[in-house]
Amino acid sequence: MENRLRTLPSDPVRLEGQRVLLREWDEEDIPALIGIYDDPEIDRWTPVPSPFDRDAAREYLRKAREGRAEGRRVQLAVTTDGVEPKGEVLLFQDELDDRDVELAYGIGAGFRRQGLAAEAVVIATEYAMSHLGARRVLLRIDVANVPSAAVAASSGFQLTADEPIERKAKGRRVLLRTWCRHS
Numbered sequence: 001m002e003n004r005l006r007t008l009p010s011d012p013v014r015l016e017g018q019r020v021l022l023r024e025w026d027e028e029d030i031p032a033l034i035g036i037y038d039d040p041e042i043d044r045w046t047p048v049p050s051p052f053d054r055d056a057a058r059e060y061l062r063k064a065r066e067g068r069a070e071g072r073r074v075q076l077a078v079t080t081d082g083v084e085p086k087g088e089v090l091l092f093q094d095e096l097d098d099r100d101v102e103l104a105y106g107i108g109a110g111f112r113r114q115g116l117a118a119e120a121v122v123i124a125t126e127y128a129m130s131h132l133g134a135r136r137v138l139l140r141i142d143v144a145n146v147p148s149a150a151v152a153a154s155s156g157f158q159l160t161a162d163e164p165i166e167r168k169a170k171g172r173r174v175l176l177r178t179w180c181r182h183s
Contacts, residue, residue, distance in 0.1 A: 013074050015127050020119040022076040022089060024068070025061055029077060032085040033057045036108035045145050046106060047169045067092075078107065078120045086111040089120045091128055094138055101134040105151070112147075121155040125181055140165060140176040152179040 015022040025033065034057050036042065043050035048060070067073040073092035077085035087107035094100035103124050107117045121139070128134040139157055141148045143164060152159075157179035164175040 009131070013076060013127070015076070015123045017119050017123045019080055020116055020123060021079050021082045022120060022123055023079065023082060025064060025075060025077050025085070025088075027061070029085050030054060030057045030061070032077075032108075033060065035110075036085060036087060036106065039109050041109065042106050045142055045148065046104070048106075076120075076124070078105075078116055080116070086116055087120065089124045091124055091132070097135075099135040100138050101128040101132055101136075102138045102140060103128070104139075105148075115154075117148075117151045118154045121151060121157075125155065129181075135182070137181045139179040141179060143175050143177055149177075149179075155181075157181050 012024045013022070014024075034052055034054065037046075037048050037057070037060070038050070038052035040050075042048060042052075049056045052060075064073075064075040068075070073090055075088060075090045078087035078089055079085055085108075087105065089103060089105040092102055092104075094102045103121060105117050105121055105124075107120075125137045128137045137157075139148075139152050141152060149159075158181070160178045160180050162178045164177050167174050167176060
């Protein structure tokens with residue numbers, strides 16, 4: 001059975017907070033996407049290919065659109081003005097329990113330590129609970145990723161007692177701890 005977000009709307013998703021506006025990606029975002037993802041820290045913590053060039057960005061957008069069309073995920077650019085992407089937040093059905101939605105996020109190097117990730121996570125979490133019917137929203141964070149754990153904590157997530165989940169990424173074993181917010 002395919003994991004599908006239960007109530008993903010057909011209209012483009014656009015979510016606003018106090019300082020952050022989340023919107024779906026478009027072709028004009030390719031240069032910004034490269035700037036965000038062609039970064040050693042993004043490479044270190046995510047499965048995104050490195051180097052992340054124009055071809056990788058086009059493929060990334062193609063897969064994002066495909067996942068969106070199939071109802072499996074929605075990937076949103078993190079902006080402060082509705083135009084310039086400074087990062088991304090992804091929402092997708094949890095693979096272990098389809099009542100849960102998992103989030104992932106990344107912020108470009110020049111925009112970190114400004115609270116953008118935390119606000120984007122809060123906005124996406126509220127959307128997942130109120131519009132996608134999520135019982136819980138989960139973050140799966142590498143045990144060594146201290147900055148991402150700080151974002152989770154500042155966004156109201158709590159570390160669970162669940163055993164770390166092992167995933168393979170870029171030929172290496174990754175242990176992910178689960179953080180959770182309940183509806």
